[in-house]
Amino acid sequence: MTTQFYERLSNDLTRLLENSIDYNVTIEVGENKQIYKLHSYILQSRSSYFYKKLNEIPFNENHIKVLKMPDISIQIFDIIIKYIYGGIISLENLQNSVLFELLIASNELNLDKLIELLQTHFVVNNASWLKLNFSWVCRIKNLKNLNRLLEFCNNIIAKHPDTIFGSDIFLTLPEDTLISIIKKDDLQLRESKIWQYVIQWGKAQNPTLPTNLDEWTSDDFLTLKTTLKNCLPHIRYFSISSEDVFKMIFPYQQILESEVNNKQTYSTALLPRTINITIPTRNTLNIITDKHALKISSWIDRKLTKYTKNNPYEFKLLVRGSRDGFDVGTIYKNCDKISSIVIVLKVKDTGEILGGYIPCELDKDKNKWIYSPDSFIFSLKTANIKKSILSRVSKSHHTDHAIANFPLHSTIFFGNNLCLVGNLKNGKKCCCLQNKDIYDSYDKFEKPIRSEKFLDKILSENSVFNVEEYEVFQVSKKK
Structure with missing residues (x-):
């Protein structure tokens, strides 16, 4: 009978990494040049990249092989080196952006098992994140080595x-x-x-x-x-x-x-492609799901019971940040004189999906407040947010100031309850102001749409935000 003690082996090798006894390799990592003291026989047995690289590097006078890796972050390398030594990794507490960097680095270092695990994590469990960050994914070099990811894209x-x-x-x-x-x-x-x-x-x-x-x-x-x-x-x-x-x-x-x-x-003849030109090429939902679209459609029709299938509305994509640009001016340019639009935002770092509905026309040429009693703002249920929130125009306030159409200031305001300002991706000027002691006369909508944990105080670090992506749709009844 064979008895295996993998957990004990993993713990012993992890302690060897921490103590660096008899190390014979140093790796200088990141812009801060943090030094890791490591062991060539472990690195070379676990990674074909290190096997080849360390064979090319001679020992110095101290019998140490010195390797520099400035293009990898300390955070990512720390995860990888612990995996190489201990064979253990936890994905639970890591953001998808970090995990994707980890996938890229694992691909460079030829860590096959880790590559397969991370590809599965994205393609099977986080396809929506890949779609949202599609342009970033497609620019990855050596994507051909990531077969599942390449096929997905x-x-x-x-x-x-x-x-x-x-x-x-x-x-x-x-x-x-x-x-x-x-x-x-x-x-x-x-x-x-x-x-x-x-x-x-x-x-x-x-x-x-x-x-x-x-x-x-x-x-x-x-x-x-x-x-x-x-x-x-x-x-x-x-x-x-x-x-x-x-x-x-x-x-x-x-x-x-x-x-x-x-x-x-007179070149090699290839068979014609299988083409269905009627397939829509610009109307894909990246931020919201079909269920989200059904919910928004129900709110537009003021349904007490939301639509569950056969959405009566078509969502036609007009603007997408990653495709068209993140400045609010882009929304005015592409949505001028267009009515019944829905704006959806994915908030950076929190994963919230916020948005608003404007049934009236935007005007790209002049600043004005717009009468819009049927407008509403919302936040949608996600993995991190327990329930959706709908906030309609408040009946206790004049609705002639519901929508601030201010193209000359590159802003769109839903009252003061959802404010889109300047560059949505980098400006960190977007906010959801709602404080009954200060802004009561400006609150045009019934209630806040952000969770209380994001509304600690006016203009706190958490109340202003950047967006990861945004989309604008024209919503119209299906024929």
Whole structure:
């Protein structure tokens, strides 16, 4: 019979890490250059990265191998080194942003078991966080090594390609990420658009290329060809119309291995993609769920019993912070003269989802208070918030000051009860002011929408906030 004492072994190795007896490796970590005294035989047996790296580094005169890792934070390395020595890790008390940094670092250090655990944590249990931080996820280098995460991202992009092709981060995508996207058989884009995006990406990698194609030399075409050599084989040229071939491809014929002749290219023929162009590409709900949308629709219709299925309203996405920008001016620009809009915010650090409904039209050209008796503000139930809160316009106050439409000051106020100011992501000026002793005459809505723990005092550190993401929807009855 074999008896195993893994817990005792883990404890002994963890104590060895703490005492650093007979260490022969020092690793300098982070910007603060914290020194860890470690043991090569443990590092090399647990990580192929350290196995290779430490074999390349000679011992110094003190018989110590010195390694510097400035790009990894002390917090992340501390978690990793305890895992390497003791084989134990707890995810419970760590924020998703920290866990994602941990996943990236684990990938760099080839910690296979930890990579698999963290991928499962996100893809299975925290898919909503991945969607909310999609642009960040897609910019990760070596994403191809994170198979489950890559598959998750590519499935979203295939169905909703505008989430990436229409975003500011598209031109900064790593090559391997772009290739994994355009290889998808179910990518919901016409082939001519894929060609245009690939060319656009290639030019962005070479900013010195002339803007006017007529000014390009053979060397310029060669530069673009070299940049796109791994991307071009994945274009389905046979799926492009003759008209688009002459208009879009023929001007770049020098970058192709074979000549373009009408609709044909003499490259390997790939099967057409499975395309359903009717799939919506811009209306995905990132912050709120379908259940949240049903609840908001019930509030709009003043239903005592909320809708549970068959939402009578369509939520059309107008603005998304990560896609369009976080300044309040962006809301005015994209929602001018549009009525029946819902603004939803995900508060940074707390995970709260706050929002408001404006049935009247916004005006991007002048400051004014808007009469809006049917407006309401809300907070939604989440994993951290036990219940949703609805706050309608108070009947005890004049409703002609319910909505502050102040584009010239880059602000939108729901009374003083939900205030959106300036840059929602970095300005830390958003707030929910509600103090009956001070602001009673300005409280246009019935009750606070934030939990009491976030409303300790006016303008305290907790009462002003930044948002992690925001979205604005036009809500209209389905036909």
